[in-house]
Amino acid sequence: MGRLPNWRRVASVPAITYFKPAGVPRGTLQEACLTVDEAEAIRLKDLEGLDQEKCADSMRVSRTTFCRILESARQKMADALANGKAIRIAGGSFEMATRRFRCLAGHQWDVPFEVMMTMPPQSCPACNTPNILPLQATGFSWDGRGWGRHRRGRRVR
Numbered sequence: 001m002g003r004l005p006n007w008r009r010v011a012s013v014p015a016i017t018y019f020k021p022a023g024v025p026r027g028t029l030q031e032a033c034l035t036v037d038e039a040e041a042i043r044l045k046d047l048e049g050l051d052q053e054k055c056a057d058s059m060r061v062s063r064t065t066f067c068r069i070l071e072s073a074r075q076k077m078a079d080a081l082a083n084g085k086a087i088r089i090a091g092g093s094f095e096m097a098t099r100r101f102r103c104l105a106g107h108q109w110d111v112p113f114e115v116m117m118t119m120p121p122q123s124c125p126a127c128n129t130p131n132i133l134p135l136q137a138t139g140f141s142w143d144g145r146g147w148g149r150h151r152r153g154r155r156v157r
Helices: 036-047 052-059 063-083 113-118
Strands: 008-010 031-034 086-089 094-096 098-103 108-112 132-134
Touching (some): 008 036, 008 052, 031 063, 036 052, 036 094, 052 063, 063 086, 098 113, 108 113
Parallel strands (some): 008 094
Antiparallel strands (some): 098 108, 098 132
């Protein structure tokens, strides 16, 4: 049995997770499925214009792993564009870079992942109430294993 993949750090889950060619009914399309970490790699390298070392540091992976993620994402996107397939963004081995919380009084704040793992928030920093809730990111859900941790092949519900 191989080892489990490391969690890849992503800044956010895309708000729109499905793209399809215009004028083609959705039911007749084949799909290319990009994982959330592959979409993050495309965003960092091609949209933000960062070099591969900075991208890899941002995602908390090695440069060679980042290159493999980026190559896989680009291959899937090229296949979808060349062959008229829809693109779905779902799944992957990822964790969110920050977690957002809200207290019952309405205050909201972000907690970096590193702090979240060592000392999760016990109360609101503004009003000190212990009644706090994690907020759900757009296109993101709780699946019984935690916020943002979804294995490859499992769709975000």
